[in-house]
Amino acid sequence: MALLSFLGAIQQVTGSCYLIETHGGAKVLLECGMHQGRRQEEEGNRAPFAFDPGTLDAVVLSHAHIDHSGLLPKLVAAGYKGPVHLTEATGELLELMLLDAANLQEKDAEWESKWRARQGKPPVQPLYTRVDAERMLGQRTPHAYEETFEAAPGVQVTFFDAGHILGSAIVQLDIEDFGQTRRVVFSGDLGNANAPLMKGPTALRQADVLLMESTYGDRDHRDHQATIEELADILQQAHRDGGNVLMPSFAVGRAQDLIFYLGLLYQQGRLPQQAVFLDSPMAIGANKVYARFQDQLDQSHAQAIEGFDKGRRRIEKWLPILKSTQTAEESMTINRFKSGAVIIAGSGMCNGGRILHHFKHNLWRKECHLVIPGFQSRGTLGRSIVDGAQTVKVLHQRIAVNAQVHTLGGFSAHAGQSQLLDWASHFESRPELYLVHGELEKMQILRQALHERLDWKANIPEPGDRIAI
Numbered sequence: 249m250a251l252l253s254f255l256g257a258i259q260q261v262t263g264s265c266y267l268i269e270t271h272g273g274a275k276v277l278l279e280c281g282m283h284q285g286r287r288q289e290e291e292g293n294r295a296p297f298a299f300d301p302g303t304l305d306a307v308v309l310s311h312a313h314i315d316h317s318g319l320l321p322k323l324v325a326a327g328y329k330g331p332v333h334l335t336e337a338t339g340e341l342l343e344l345m346l347l348d349a350a351n352l353q354e355k356d357a358e359w360e361s362k363w364r365a366r367q368g369k370p371p372v373q374p375l376y377t378r379v380d381a382e383r384m385l386g387q388r389t390p391h392a393y394e395e396t397f398e399a400a401p402g403v404q405v406t407f408f409d410a411g412h413i414l415g416s417a418i419v420q421l422d423i424e425d426f427g428q429t430r431r432v433v434f435s436g437d438l439g440n441a442n443a444p445l446m447k448g449p450t451a452l453r454q455a456d457v458l459l460m461e462s463t464y465g466d467r468d469h470r471d472h473q474a475t476i477e478e479l480a481d482i483l484q485q486a487h488r489d490g491g492n493v494l495m496p497s498f499a500v501g502r503a504q505d506l507i508f509y510l511g512l513l514y515q516q517g518r519l520p521q522q523a524v525f526l527d528s529p530m531a532i533g534a535n536k537v538y539a540r541f542q543d544q545l546d547q548s549h550a551q552a553i554e555g556f557d558k559g560r561r562r563i564e565k566w567l568p569i570l571k572s573t574q575t576a577e578e579s580m581t582i583n584r585f586k587s588g589a590v591i592i593a594g595s596g597m598c599n600g601g602r603i604l605h606h607f608k609h610n611l612w613r614k615e616c617h618l619v620i621p622g623f624q625s626r627g628t629l630g631r632s633i634v635d636g637a638q639t640v641k642v643l644h645q646r647i648a649v650n651a652q653v654h655t656l657g658g659f660s661a662h663a664g665q666s667q668l669l670d671w672a673s674h675f676e677s678r679p680e681l682y683l684v685h686g687e688l689e690k691m692q693i694l695r696q697a698l699h700e701r702l703d704w705k706a707n708i709p710e711p712g713d714r715i716a717i
């Protein structure tokens with residue numbers, strides 16, 4: 249019998265990692281994500297892998313987000329030389345994300361080593377370097393959606409569109425052991441069917457074992473149209489108050505959605521600001537990848553919107569007042585705006601990136617508005633602001649949170665509870681169900697909902713649990 253080990257994103261939302269071992273000796277790693285959030289969780293990134301990377305036959309990756317892919321360069325540095333199977337768009341986005349992650353690791357280690365030197369302590373090594381990331385990128389092996397390939401002897405893999413971000417996949421693994429084939433389906437991150445740019449997640453019907461994400465297992469998102477109206481109101485209010493609007497955002501997925509919504513309001517004459525800054529080199533790069541793979545976006549939605557027609561399909565053209573600030577110098581020019589600007593910058597959970605500089609200039613001003621467009625995991629700066637912190641520490645300074653803080657509930661790139669139940673309900677015979685990628689309380693609520701509405705018993709694995717499949 250083949251074995252599946254739950255190594256990461258178990259009762260939490262980051263560090264996705266699962267290992268499949270067949271009796272015939274094949275070893276396939278599904279995801280190699282980075283832990284993000286609380287310090288002790290991030291320290292987990294430094295722990296040695298729970299397996300010998302040199303013995304893996306293949307790595308399969310659902311999508312480019314760092315919490316699913318961020319430790320791949322470390323895996324390669326630790327001796328993994330085989331293929332990393334992914335979709336073509338994921339491969340391109342991964343290049344942006346991992347080179348950026350490697351630069352951050354190098355800079356952090358350099359900074360910390362400087363401090364340690366003053367205390368007479370030895371320097372720290374980065375988790376991985378740009379060289380490791382570049383070597384890893386050489387191991388990318390792209391596949392089209394719905395094309396089946398053999399990842400390892402007896403392990404056939406097929407990707408299906410998960411509708412979460414460009415290139416995101418639901419991973420189906422057909423595992424042959426002792427002449428029997430067992431099908432494992434891993435949902436990856438499932439998209440929100442209301443998201444404008446992505447198609448809805450593909451419904452699958454057959455599986456023996458199902459691993460389903462549960463980020464929003466406890467609730468449905470706020471009504472989508474109502475959220476657009478709420479955003480329009482915030483923009484009007486900020487215009488009246490004479491302050492800027494800050495939007496911390498993930499560079500891939502969220503930033504493109506925000507540009508879409510701001511463009512929609514612009515086209516309707518409901519965007520009073522003079523400029524929208526996309527202050528994230530990674531998001532600027534991601535826009536280009538989105539433009540290149542536009543056939544994979546939701547065509548029905550794109551065509552329905554004036555201004556999104558052929559030849560004007562690049563996302564930037566949708567919003568003519570969008571200014572992409574690539575360099576640090578360009579970024580600093582934004583500081584001149586005391587009002588009239590919408591600033592989209594990373595990081596999505598405010599624990600790094602250019603958004604911190606904009607916090608320094610705006611967060612203490614009561615006329616400014618901070619729009620939190622998505623989930624903020626525990627231990628992040630974003631979460632403490634959402635939880636009502638009066639002051640926060642930003643770039644070594646304590647700053648008052650006087651800006652008006654708004655949490656928008658309807659723009660998530662993840663399926664809400666009803667959408668998760670709906671996706672799961674397509675499976676014809678009830679597979680063994682394991683909930684992953686979610687905080688424990690949210691999983692418990694989802695488990696209850698699965699029981700009440702679908703009469704389906706879900707399991708919540710513990711970190712390190714291993715099951716026979």
Ligand SMILES: [Zn+2]
Pocket residue numbers: 311313412437
């Ligand atoms: Zn994701």
